Amino acid sequence: MADQGLRVTGLTKAYKGGVQALAGVDLAVQPGLYGLLGPNGAGKSTLMRTLATLQQPDGGSVALDGIDVLADPDHLRQRLGYLPQQIGSYPGISGRNLLDRFAWLKGRTDKQERQREVAALLERVNLEQDGHRAVATYSGGMLRRFGIAIALIGAPRLLIVDEPTAGLDPAERNRFHRVLAEIGSDAVVLLSTHIVEDVENLCTRLSILNRGQIVAEGTPEALKADLEGQIWEMEVPRHQPIPVEALHASATPHGTRVILKGTQQEGYAPRAPRLEDVYHHALNQSRAGSTEQAVE
């Protein structure tokens, strides 16, 4: 079963002007939820679009269940569910009708099956009461749910979701998490997001991407375990300087919560490592590595 799942090897992609969006990405994703974290400009969207066959990589390979999908993109498209980062309005048509249309574009040509699937998906994303409404009248959250329904057409083997819960209220977000978890029981779900908490809660494995490269990879637990005993925190009152060596800092009602990595310093309390700390640590490591390379 080594061939099961998604395997990305040495994927590279450069844009006009020399921007290296992907600089040799290697991923091995087994069925289940897989998180992809990274700052803006890290190459996440390029990786997602490439995996969704929307872009051609300059080099490397992508295989789904052992099939080279760069050579046979239709193999992937048949098994792909994709939720883009942004979804706009679509004028003059109801949600149900549009979903029906994407179902036949996915290959669901049997009318009975298609109608059953459309109804089930609308129910799954809590839009069964609004299916007859024009997509153009949907709110941002409804559009997001509608997009999720489109991505789930045909029970995809590989589901790529880019910021899936942005714009959803907590109830809808939880509902979507359950949907993802359900799909992840036998499919590969690649979840790209800025919300570290989502990855921490849902994903069995994750990668952190920076400057087109994977800078950390593993299970949340293993990644956190690497930082055990090295993370410290303190709430710095407002108007006091934040130490330059801070791993990251976040606002609190009375000041700023500063997180440090390394040895304990005065006023700092030990803290159980979180995925957020892992993320920032990986990015810092990556930046430090780049600086060293530049110095060399």
Place this chain on the structure above:
Amino acid sequence: MSSPRNGHSRLSFFCGEALYEIKMGLTSLVVPLVIVVLSAYMLLIFLNADYMRAMGAVDIYRNSAHLTYLMASGQSLWLYFGWAWLFAQVIVRDQNAQLQEVVLASPIPLHLTLSARFVGALAVAVVMGAAVFLGFAAAPILVTLGALPPEAVGPMPVAAFGWSILAFTLPNALGTGALFVCAAIWTRSTAGPFSAAAGLALVWMLAMIVLRGGEVDVTAASVLDPSGYSEAERQSMLWTPVEKKSAVIALTDLWVYNRLLWTGLPLVLFGWVLIRLRREQLAVAGKASVDDDERIDVPHPTENESAPLPVLTKPGWVRTTMLEAVWQFKLVTSSFGMRLALGMLLLSGALGAWVNYVGHIDGPLVPTPQGLLPFITEFFYLIIVFMVVGFVGVLMRRDDRLGYAEWVDSSYAPLAVRLVAQCLAALALIALLCVVPALSSLLVTAASAPASLDYGFPFTFLFLTLFPALAEVGIVAVIAHALFRHAGTAYVTSILVAFIAIINHEVSAVEYPPAQIAMPTHAHPSQLAGWGPWLPMVLTMGGLKIALVMVGVAASWLAWRRGSALTVAERWATARSRLLGPAGLLAASSIVAVFVFAHVLNSRLIVEGDFQTQAQAIAEDIEWEKTWWQQAAPFQLQGGRVSITLEPAEQHGTAEWLLQGLQAEQLHGTLPHGISLQTATIANRGKQQVKRDGDHFVVHTPGCKTGCNLTLRLNIEPQGWPVETAPWIHSSGVWLRAENILPRLGHDPRRIVRSLGDRANHGLSDNPPPMPALATLTPLQGVAPAGEWHWTIQGPDGQSIGAEGETNGLLDFAYVWMPDGPIADIREGRTYIVSGDRTAQLALFAQEITAQSACITESFGQSPDIKAVVQTPRDLGDMNLHNTILWAPEDVAWEAAGSGLGGWQRQFNLAQAMARQVILAQLNLRAEHGAQWLLEGVSGWAALRCVEYSAGLEAGIALRKLHADRLIETFAESDVPISTTAAAYADWLTHYATLALDNWAAADPARSPASMLHGLAERGEQTLIAALQNNLGEQTANILLAAPRAGDIRVQRSAEKLDIAASRWSWDGVGWQPIDTPTRVLLRAGKDSLWVELGAQGHTPGSGLLTDTGALFERTLDDNQL
């Protein structure tokens, strides 16, 4: 963007915002595209001599001033769409960048911002409109490259550029821009401005085609035409060639009203909209709704149904394609814009057809489907072309929305499924747009002539002729959207291509039918012959167009983007890889199909047919003049016999023409298309030497100086397909005239090329060569000079007329054979061969013939014997009398309902045909100087008198006005120098000679048509002009036969007095020059008349028509009536 509250003045803010709008406009791909394509197209126009002819720019500079006015205003039609996009950006640019809330929340004055952006967009719009002048400015390059002679390009008309911009481009952009911004504000999208542009195009169409083209009301057209082109054309029509080089468009009352309507009113509207505009109106997204019928009632899944769905395995892509095509079609047709457009189209089509066809200037007409459909196609073509481009674009860009493009691109469905489905939907949409004109024609026919209702013909006609052309337009739009990622660029490109197609359609810039991309196939099936004669050509043309559409589909398939952020190199690589797949196969097979169809058309139209471009025809005539004109040889005949055998099913036949008493050392002749001269034999002397050069031949008859009998054996094989005229022989019938089968003997001066430009281009002197001896010339009508002629025509079984006949005059005859169908009705001793639905018109037709025949007898002392009247298919010439058969084509003689101007015009045509026959029978005219003037002028004048006698002064005035209008048009369109009337063979001669003789004769009741012919038959060796000088007096004849003269009587009324003034002009070679004015004019009221002195009148002298009795035509008859 800067805020005026942050240290900037409102003025600097306004300027900054306007400059930003200018920068954004100029840096879009649309503007450079327009500039490059339009400039290049202008250069192509300058190179196209036929186009320049159509624009009235012959024998003057091709970059003359008058053309700048026409182009500056005329191009507005397509610029509306470019401007619609440009002005829409004022509102939608922020929206597209999802910045509208940020912008609207900032402390900027909204009205000032939008006004500044409007001004910026206006500046860019003027730049786009001025692009046409770049082509003018670049015209000298064509001389440098040797593509045009130096005299074809004049100095750059800089003043005309500036004036064109001020008079047309700027006010057009200002007014339409205001409308487009208002539409963008209302819809918060480009849909509103594009709909407004379509509405403007519709109004333009109504003004130009209905009001102006239909000659319903030229004044109203000048006011209503939003582009101002109608007024520019109206003024330029009156300019002489010299004036065209430097004339300035006058800001007439009509221009002012037009601008008030299309610039003033939109600006007021814009101001009102701006004042009422609130920020939240722009911040809220456009409303969207879905009709109830779109709500698909899908049951909730039951427990069983909730079971996991089967995995997608092997989808049926054909079924998917059909599902997708139907979905796309339903979506585009369910939009409000489309429904509104279809409704307006149906209504305007029905109204347009009613006003412009039933109530035509040549009408009222009986709306038969065969007559109505070509008109309605012409009427609808322009607007449908733009609709096709617009709605196909909407269809192709449907998924061009955030997220959805990525979904469809990453969907399992192959690219071909989506592309083919979109193309199928586009074709279905085009078919729907073809159905609308068909329905309009049915509505009009059902309302006005239910007996002519034919439910199938309109649909067949439009699907065979219009649909393939529109499919070509549609595929151009598909290719544009496949190539360009940016929607605006694709829209503008496809609209630009549509504009070029329309221009080509309007001025026939492309003559070879297979090369007439996007133009409807020319076919005029008739009630008599049906589709039969046209069908093979129409189907092959349709096949070619559909094959080209398939090439376009393949090209789009190769070029289509699947995915995002693709580089040119990646797209090129993808296209190459697709070339090896089904897309390449489709491209290859459709290219092969194009070649096959093109080859068949080339064979049937050019190799076997008689198609020639105008340039080719001119070149051939020039060569003919160079080779043969000097070799003209005299010939005389006593008569002879013609024996013709026809096999219509094979479009084949033979003819044997015995020329008796031929006196000639060599006999020249010109063969009609499809006829070949096999042998020329003299009895007892055997075959004679024949030399052939194209359609010209010469038989050397050295022994015939004193007389011999020569037999010409001819082979009849008119196998090719028709281009402009209907075929005269087909299995469904034969409608032949002598000129179709027999060579015209002698040299025909009408073949001499008279255009100075054409002569210079082919190395000929400006002046046409001198006329050879009278005996060398061809007869003025018919194929051989007067003699004792006898003919027999042997056809297959069936109903025929004219199979045998004889004459003692010019050889001219007609023959009609039809296996079935026509009705033979005998009335007052004449046989009428007509289709069944024309029998109701026979009584009136017979009355008209009797009345006009009686009048011609009164005028000339005799009238011709008309034994039969035959209805012929459409496009088979004019109404004329061929020996004893009145040739009455369906489109000329049978469309008029019989009342009004249409009825009077038919009576005029009838009377003129009879008068011509009388003149020719008396005079045996050959094509010498003055002969055409005499024949057309005297017959037209006699016909005018006859209609006035039988139908009254009102009819006479209406016909005089009609001829005057057409004379002015033909003068303006003439591509040859206007010569003396004696030496003229141009279209204007028949109108001018008719009107001039009519005016001149009004002065003296003794001047009658018969008196004009007095003594001419006995003139012997005297030239016709000398004989006319003897007959009329040298001075009178010289005036009548000199260059054209014009007159204008003006009547000014006030409460106290009536002031009558008159002016006269004479053509001096380059323009109208004033000459002596008359001292009195004639007030005509039927046969009574009264002289009226010019100047103030104490009282109104009576009622009637004031006429200047000089030999001239009256320019404006409207103000001549008392």
